[in-house]
Amino acid sequence: MDWFLVVLVLVVAAAGLLRWRRPAWYWMTFGVTLAGLRVLVRYGSVMDACGLTVPPARWRLTLARLGNRPVPGPRAPRVLRLRPTRTGLVLRIKLRPGQDAYDVAASTDRLRHSFGMYGVSSRELRSGVVEIAMTGYDVLKRVQLPARAERSAVRVPVALREDGAVHYRDYRRVPHALTLGATESGKSVYQRGLIAELASQDVALVGIDCKQGVEHAPMARRFSALADNPDSAELLLAALVEHMQDVYQLIRAHQRISADTLDAEIAADIWDLPEDLRPVPVVVLVDEVAELALFASRDEEKRRDRIITSLVRLAQLGRAAGVYLEICGQRFGSELGKGITMLRAQLTGRTAHRVNDETSANMAFGDIAPDAVLAAIQIPTETPGVAVAADMAGGWSRIRAPHTTLRQAVNACNRHAHCTPELPHLAAFRPELPHLNPVPAPAVETAPVAA
Numbered sequence: 001m002d003w004f005l006v007v008l009v010l011v012v013a014a015a016g017l018l019r020w021r022r023p024a025w026y027w028m029t030f031g032v033t034l035a036g037l038r039v040l041v042r043y044g045s046v047m048d049a050c051g052l053t054v055p056p057a058r059w060r061l062t063l064a065r066l067g068n069r070p071v072p073g074p075r076a077p078r079v080l081r082l083r084p085t086r087t088g089l090v091l092r093i094k095l096r097p098g099q100d101a102y103d104v105a106a107s108t109d110r111l112r113h114s115f116g117m118y119g120v121s122s123r124e125l126r127s128g129v130v131e132i133a134m135t136g137y138d139v140l141k142r143v144q145l146p147a148r149a150e151r152s153a154v155r156v157p158v159a160l161r162e163d164g165a166v167h168y169r170d171y172r173r174v175p176h177a178l179t180l181g182a183t184e185s186g187k188s189v190y191q192r193g194l195i196a197e198l199a200s201q202d203v204a205l206v207g208i209d210c211k212q213g214v215e216h217a218p219m220a221r222r223f224s225a226l227a228d229n230p231d232s233a234e235l236l237l238a239a240l241v242e243h244m245q246d247v248y249q250l251i252r253a254h255q256r257i258s259a260d261t262l263d264a265e266i267a268a269d270i271w272d273l274p275e276d277l278r279p280v281p282v283v284v285l286v287d288e289v290a291e292l293a294l295f296a297s298r299d300e301e302k303r304r305d306r307i308i309t310s311l312v313r314l315a316q317l318g319r320a321a322g323v324y325l326e327i328c329g330q331r332f333g334s335e336l337g338k339g340i341t342m343l344r345a346q347l348t349g350r351t352a353h354r355v356n357d358e359t360s361a362n363m364a365f366g367d368i369a370p371d372a373v374l375a376a377i378q379i380p381t382e383t384p385g386v387a388v389a390a391d392m393a394g395g396w397s398r399i400r401a402p403h404t405t406l407r408q409a410v411n412a413c414n415r416h417a418h419c420t421p422e423l424p425h426l427a428a429f430r431p432e433l434p435h436l437n438p439v440p441a442p443a444v445e446t447a448p449v450a451a
C-alpha cells in the first residue's frame with residue numbers, strides 16, 4: 001500500500017511538472033487519455049448545458065407513456081468518432097434533425113471550458129456532420145512542425161495553426177502571397193523558415209533583398225539569383241519577365257504538337273507538361289518591398305514604375321509559367337504609389353504578423369477577409385511570430401512559424417546547394433557565394449630549429 005502511494009504521488013508530481021514545463025509531452029503522456037475520458041463522460045450533460053440537444057421524438061414519448069417507462073431525456077448529436085491527435089482531440093458528430101452547424105460554431109467557447117480544453121473550433125464536413133477540433137494546450141507557445149508533415153515541390157509546411165493543424169504554403173493553390181508586419185514582428189523568421197523548407201525541393205529561389213542582402217545573402221548557395229538593391233532588382237525582375245515569356249513559348253510549342261495528336265493532354269500551365277519538359281518553378285522572395293517603391297528623384301521614380309510594372313506582370317501572368325511571388329513588408333498600401341493596389345489584388349495569400357495600426361491590418365485583409373482584421377490587431381507584442389493567415393476563400397486562422405534561426409536556414413541552404421537550378425536568363429544575377437567556412441586558418445607557429 002505504501003509503495004502504491006509513493007508511485008501515485010510520483011506520477012501525479014511528474015504529470016504536474018510536465019503540464020507546467022512541457023505541455024506537449026504532458027498531452028501525449030497523460031493529457032490525451034484524461035481529456036478523452038472527460039469528453040466521453042461529460043458529453044451528454046455538456047451538450048445539454050450548451051443548448052445543443054433536441055427534445056425526444058414524439059414516438060419515443062408515446063412508447064414510453066404506453067410502456068409505463070420513464071420519459072426519455074433530450075438528445076445530443078450522435079458521436080461518430082473521437083480521434084486523439086498530437087495536439088488535441090477531434091470529435092465528429094452527427095446533428096439531430098433541426099440542428100445547424102452554426103449552433104455548434106456559436107457554442108465553441110462554451111464547449112472549450114466545459115470540456116476543459118485550450119481551444120475549440122468547428123467546421124461542417126458535409127450536411128449534418130460537424131467536426132469539432134479541440135486543442136489540449138497552447139500549441140502556438142513553442143512551435144515544432146511534425147517531422148511527418150507532407151512536403152512536395154511547391155507545397156511546404158511553414159507554420160502551425162492554433163487548432164494544431166499544419167499550415168502549408170501551397171504555391172499551386174495560392175500562387176502569390178503578401179506577408180505584412182511591424183518591425184520585430186517575425187516576418188524574417190517566417191521567410192527564413194519558408195526558404196529552409198523550399199531548399200530541399202525542386203524549385204529555383206530568387207531573392208530581392210534591398211537591406212543590402214542582409215537576410216538573403218548568407219543563404220546564397222541555394223539561390224539561383226539575388227538582387228540586393230533597387231537597381232539590380234529592376235534588371236532581375238525584367239529578366240524574370242523574359243524567363244516567364246520563354247516558358248509561355250514552351251507551353252505554346254507543346255500545345256501545337258499535342259493539338260495534332262488525338263487524345264493528347266493539352267497543357268495550360270507548366271504542371272500539365274511532361275516531367276522531362278517541365279521548367280523548374282521559380283519562387284521570388286522579396287524582402288521589405290517598400291524599398292522598391294520609394295524614390296527621391298525623377299530617375300528613381302521611373303525605375304520604381306518599371307519595377308512595379310514587372311511585379312504586376314509577374315503576378316498577373318506568372319502562375320501558369322510557374323513563377324510565384326512571396327512579398328514581405330511592413331506596409332503595402334496605396335501610399336506607396338500607383339500600381340500597388342493592383343499588385344496587392346493579385347497577392348491572394350495574406351499573412352499579417354503584429355501590426356501597428358488598423359490601417360496596416362486592413363491592407364492585409366480588408367479586401368479578402370474583413371473578420372481577420374481585428375484578430376491581426378490583437379496579436380500581442382510579446383509573441384513575435386504569431387500571425388493571422390487568410391486567403392481568397394475568406395477563412396482565416398492564427399498561426400505561428402517555428403523559430404528558425406539564420407544559422408539553421410543557412411545550414412539547410414548549404415546542405416542543398418547542389419539542388420540550385422541554373423536559369424539562363426538569370427545567369428547574370430548568380431550571387432557571389434559566401435565561404436562555407438569563413439574563419440581564417442590559424443597561423444602555424446614554426447618551432448625553433450634546434451642548433
Ligand SMILES: Nc1ncnc2c1ncn2[C@@H]1O[C@H](COP(=O)(O)OP(=O)(O)OP(=O)(O)O)[C@@H](O)[C@H]1O
Binds near residue numbers: 189384401
Ligand atoms: N516564430 C517565432 N517564434 C519565436 N520567436 C520569434 C518568431 N519569429 C520571430 N521571433 C523573435 O522575434 C524577433 C524578430 O523577428 P524578425 O527579425 O523575424 O522580425 P521582422 O518582422 O523581420 O523585423 P524587421 O522588420 O525589423 O526585420 C526574432 O529575433 C525572434 O527572436
